[in-house]
Amino acid sequence: MDEAGTERMDTNTVLQLNSVSKNFGGLQAVCDVQMRVTHGQRHGLIGTNGAGKTTLFNLIAGDLPVSTGTIVLFGTDVTTMPVHKRTRLGLRRTYQTPALFNGLTVRENLYLALLGNDPPMRHLSCWKSAFKDTEKLNLVQSTAETVELSRRLDDKVGDLSHGERKQLEIGMVLSTNPRLLLLDEPAAGLSVHEREVMKDLLRSIASDITLFIIEHDMDMVIHLADRITVMYDGVVLAEGDPKQIQADPDVQRVYLGEAINGTGA
Numbered sequence: 001m002d003e004a005g006t007e008r009m010d011t012n013t014v015l016q017l018n019s020v021s022k023n024f025g026g027l028q029a030v031c032d033v034q035m036r037v038t039h040g041q042r043h044g045l046i047g048t049n050g051a052g053k054t055t056l057f058n059l060i061a062g063d064l065p066v067s068t069g070t071i072v073l074f075g076t077d078v079t080t081m082p083v084h085k086r087t088r089l090g091l092r093r094t095y096q097t098p099a100l101f102n103g104l105t106v107r108e109n110l111y112l113a114l115l116g117n118d119p120p121m122r123h124l125s126c127w128k129s130a131f132k133d134t135e136k137l138n139l140v141q142s143t144a145e146t147v148e149l150s151r152r153l154d155d156k157v158g159d160l161s162h163g164e165r166k167q168l169e170i171g172m173v174l175s176t177n178p179r180l181l182l183l184d185e186p187a188a189g190l191s192v193h194e195r196e197v198m199k200d201l202l203r204s205i206a207s208d209i210t211l212f213i214i215e216h217d218m219d220m221v222i223h224l225a226d227r228i229t230v231m232y233d234g235v236v237l238a239e240g241d242p243k244q245i246q247a248d249p250d251v252q253r254v255y256l257g258e259a260i261n262g263t264g265a
């Protein structure tokens, strides 16, 4: 590829993993993973329980250090960069179990997420103004509408259903203008109706926000993702578009087969 071609490829790359591995003592949870996520992509990450998916997200987000390999985010080597600096670059993540303030309302949780965008010195004054910044309150309102929680704004988060908590968590990361979102099982444990709400919500996310989604719900992955990586036992088993992944015999045997037999997710 000529120089111009290389440049185009680089600016299109949001996330590049180069031979990334993670060991926990003798256990190799992530093994020599090579991966590229491009701008605007809906990239699905699937695999059986314990395949290393969440560990990979922990490495990308900086919640865990890599054992070996490098991680390049928006063209910057972030391999040893702390979480808050990766966040500043535009990376946000959600967790398998939503990380929320249960004793506060939906409005307060969304508001606090917005404060994360401010320089640290302003936090105290924002707290003192007791959630009265009109611009932020308007943004909270519109975010709540996006994630279908406008009728729950004054309810305590502890009173929300599991699905609503998942919606709120996505609202909290969305309101902070992310460039790359890592979503860890957004549909896990949701009812059929809640899954549909989540599917619509994820589909409605602006196309310039790149999504990297761990998901066991195959139907959701097939319908959302334009690219899918399959992990098994720490390694990348396959990568391709949804049709290629569905037709891949290794994937069928290892992932779909186990899921169908009830031993997978």
Ligand SMILES: Nc1ncnc2c1ncn2[C@@H]1O[C@H](COP(=O)(O)OP(=O)(O)OP(=O)(O)O)[C@@H](O)[C@H]1O
Pocket: 024, 027, 029, 047, 048, 049, 050, 051, 052, 053, 054, 055, 056, 096
């Ligand atoms: N902090 C840790 N310390 C030790 N072992 C860990 C740690 N985190 C994960 N593991 C192990 O690493 C392996 C991969 O775990 P991981 O949570 O990444 O899998 P996963 O693909 O996300 O699975 P699931 O679909 O069940 O969420 C598992 O064997 C797990 O027990």
Ligand SMILES: [Mg+2]
Pocket: 053, 054, 055, 096
């Ligand atoms: Mg996991």
